[in-house]
Amino acid sequence: xxxxxxxxxxxxxxxxxxEQLLRGADLRVTRPRVAVLAxxxxxxxxxxxxxxxxxxxxxxxxxQAVYDVxxxxxxAGLVRRIQPSRSVARYExxxxxxxxxxxxxxxxxxxxxxxxxxxxACLTPVDDHGYAVDEAEVIYWGLCPSCGTPDxxxxxxxxDFRVCF
Amino acid sequence: xxxxxxxxxxxxxxxxxxEQLLRGADLRVTRPRVAVLAxxxxxxxxxxxxxxxxxxxxxxxxxQAVYDVxxxxxxAGLVRRIQPSRSVARYExxxxxxxxxxxxxxxxxxxxxxxxxxxxACLTPVDDHGYAVDEAEVIYWGLCPSCGTPDxxxxxxxxDFRVCF
DNA sequence: CGCATTTTCTTGAGTCATTCAAGAAACGAT
DNA sequence: ATCGTTTCTTGAATGACTCAAGAAAATGCG
Numbered sequence: 136x137x138x139x140x141x142x143x144x145x146x147x148x149x150x151x152x153x154e155q156l157l158r159g160a161d162l163r164v165t166r167p168r169v170a171v172l173a174x175x176x177x178x179x180x181x182x183x184x185x186x187x188x189x190x191x192x193x194x195x196x197x198x199q200a201v202y203d204v205x206x207x208x209x210x211a212g213l214v215r216r217i218q219p220s221r222s223v224a225r226y227e228x229x230x231x232x233x234x235x236x237x238x239x240x241x242x243x244x245x246x247x248x249x250x251x252x253x254x255x256a257c258l259t260p261v262d263d264h265g266y267a268v269d270e271a272e273v274i275y276w277g278l279c280p281s282c283g284t285p286d287x288x289x290x291x292x293x294x295d296f297r298v299c300f
Numbered sequence: 301x302x303x304x305x306x307x308x309x310x311x312x313x314x315x316x317x318x319e320q321l322l323r324g325a326d327l328r329v330t331r332p333r334v335a336v337l338a339x340x341x342x343x344x345x346x347x348x349x350x351x352x353x354x355x356x357x358x359x360x361x362x363x364q365a366v367y368d369v370x371x372x373x374x375x376a377g378l379v380r381r382i383q384p385s386r387s388v389a390r391y392e393x394x395x396x397x398x399x400x401x402x403x404x405x406x407x408x409x410x411x412x413x414x415x416x417x418x419x420x421a422c423l424t425p426v427d428d429h430g431y432a433v434d435e436a437e438v439i440y441w442g443l444c445p446s447c448g449t450p451d452x453x454x455x456x457x458x459x460d461f462r463v464c465f
Numbered sequence: 466c467g468c469a470t471t472t473t474c475t476t477g478a479g480t481c482a483t484t485c486a487a488g489a490a491a492c493g494a495t
Numbered sequence: 496a497t498c499g500t501t502t503c504t505t506g507a508a509t510g511a512c513t514c515a516a517g518a519a520a521a522t523g524c525g
Contacts, residue, residue, distance in 0.1 A: 163492055200503050218385040223482060237431045246429040260440050264411040266402045268442035275425050277433035328521055365474050
């Protein structure tokens with residue numbers, strides 16, 4: 136875990152707590168679900184493939200199960216799904232603190248940032264066109280420190296958003 | 301074009317203006333490029349498939365050409381690509397007014413909204429973690445007027461983000 | 466204008482994240 | 496423990512998007 140992200144990471148809950156989390160959301164407790172929740176908490180902004188990898192260190196699961204679980208816990212609000220343009224889906228624990236993300240255009244690295252406005256103000260667009268708004272998602276785009284200060288030995292790569300985060 | 305989006309739509313330029321736009325961006329002027337630019341200006345928030353359809357009303361082009369053109373004009377800054385979570389890529393003319401979007405969770409409808417903060421403030425996260433930020437993208441999530449006021453004759457559909465915008 | 470150079474478009478195949486479907490296994494309420 | 500429901504496994508399919516090689520078209524120059 137990077138220094139940058141530490142602020143938004145509460146202590147990783149023990150296995151028992153994931154059970155609580157699932158039961159609290161009216162979801163059945165299964166080993167794949169606990170393992171996926173653990174993987175999401177331990178790997179900030181991980182994509183599905185990384186989560187499958189992490190889960191399989193403890194357990195044999197099909198990729199389909201991971202997709203199903205991620206959908207279930209996301210729908211239940213336990214996990215937040217983020218998907219910057221041109222990226223695959225990524226997941227993080229839902230901390231309910233309305234923090235946002237900075238994404239590097241070059242390498243795809245993601246960092247957490249606090250909401251500049253506080254939870255409430257952020258939800259108030261000037262004109263909501265009659266929409267019932269319940270979330271404001273902010274993505275800051277730019278270059279991360281390593282990509283912004285070009286290093287000939289380590290050139291920024293556009294495509295490979297998945298290796299570096 | 302809906303009333304809601306009218307504010308962000310300048311008059312649709314004539315064909316000649318698209319030529320100017322392309323030349324100004326150091327891009328060669330070709331019939332597919334002019335047609336794609338026109339389609340993007342005439343169809344707010346259209347996905348690639350819709351753009352292919354619109355272009356093919358005037359011209360025979362391969363889908364690959366449309367993908368290539370969209371990439372070229374997006375990289376050149378003539379067009380903005382937006383891709384809310386779980387949606388395919390969508391395109392709009394780059395108006396450089398830093399407006400944002402409201403997306404309906406149910407049907408995927410997208411509406412434009414002005415930036416609540418003005419161009420400058422919006423680019424200033426509280427802590428940029430050393431990133432050189434050049435854009436702040438805000439997506440408000442909620443329910444559009446038709447999905448928010450349930451109508452038994454027209455139930456909200458989750459999956460079909462592409463039919464309704 | 467006509468040719469050469471470079472870029473762009475066509476054609477057709479391929480990739481990869483994600484989803485679908487059917488049956489087996491696991492959960493939890495009685 | 497058993498039953499009914501939900502979840503997981505297996506294997507195939509979908510679909511947006513990309514790759515690659517050659518044909519066609521656009522720009523620059525004589």
